[in-house]
Amino acid sequence: MKRMIGQVTIDEKNEIQQLFERRNGLNELAKIVTADNVELYEKLVTDMGETGTRFQNWWDRMAEKYRWESEEGGNWEINFDTCEIYLVTNE
Numbered sequence: 001m002k003r004m005i006g007q008v009t010i011d012e013k014n015e016i017q018q019l020f021e022r023r024n025g026l027n028e029l030a031k032i033v034t035a036d037n038v039e040l041y042e043k044l045v046t047d048m049g050e051t052g053t054r055f056q057n058w059w060d061r062m063a064e065k066y067r068w069e070s071e072e073g074g075n076w077e078i079n080f081d082t083c084e085i086y087l088v089t090n091e
Helices: 010-030 038-066
Strands: 002-007 075-079 084-088
Touching (some): 010 038
Antiparallel strands (some): 002 084, 075 084
């Protein structure tokens, strides 16, 4: 089940969209980088960790700012076209 619970500003949407795209790009890069290239591998692991933390921090900040509803086992999604936030549950 998916229902709208809020909306963010365009600047806030742009921030999470940039992190989302970066995270996806790093995940794709991780599929081809091997531990043989130690320097690149370490940079990738570090960047993935930092990006993941920034991504989660954005959701935490926005949830606190807008007081979004949450549910056990649920997660939030954003529609990048409309800036709308949805709560997605397994109901």
